[in-house]
Amino acid sequence: QVQVVQSGPEVKMPGASVKVSCKASGSPYPFTAYSFDWVRQAPGQGLEWMGCISAYNGNTWYGQKFRDRVTLTRDTSTGTIYLELRGLSRDDTAMYYCARDLLEVAAAGNWGQGTLVSVSS
């Protein structure tokens, strides 16, 4: 059974950066066969797509509002995906989800448990 596990909650000061990790296990296919999305949900808001990374070649795609502040990376030796968000403000307080896309289509089939990032002074 596939499990996507994210790192634990974070509390950060405004202006700081945060790095969240995501690791999938239990898959019959190699890590590099998949792409991974990051999605966030701020309190009382809907889902917001942040970006996607191909585990195969590290190619990335970002939502327009995150292009200047987000970096997605992957470590093929450990099968881990990372989201780094810089220049945090209170508006970045949200639950951040990592999701692994299906092999056959780019829909997010397996989701992590979410990582709560709180930004407060």
Next chain:
Amino acid sequence: EIVMTQSPATLSVSPGESATLSCRASQSVTVNLAWYQHKAGQAPRLLIYAASTRAAGIPARFSGSGSGTEFTLTINSLQSEDSGVYYCQQYNNWPRGFGQGTKVEIK
């Protein structure tokens, strides 16, 4: 950027009835559309991909239809555990965007 618009914002349905949720794309996404269910305190769950294909383990009472710019998610014989917020997402173009969600309430 493709804008996804969902309607209605909220749907209140009695158990056993059907619910019809709509999703419109600002330009064609062919059939590259997914539906997700999101319950409070849980991770979102993929219900439908490729506009009409149920994801693994999703009950047959969930069905999707549509292509191009107009899509529908139908939930038949609604059960109490179907309450939550439902989102559509297009993955035809970058950036991939979600609709604003439809909240389904069980009367």
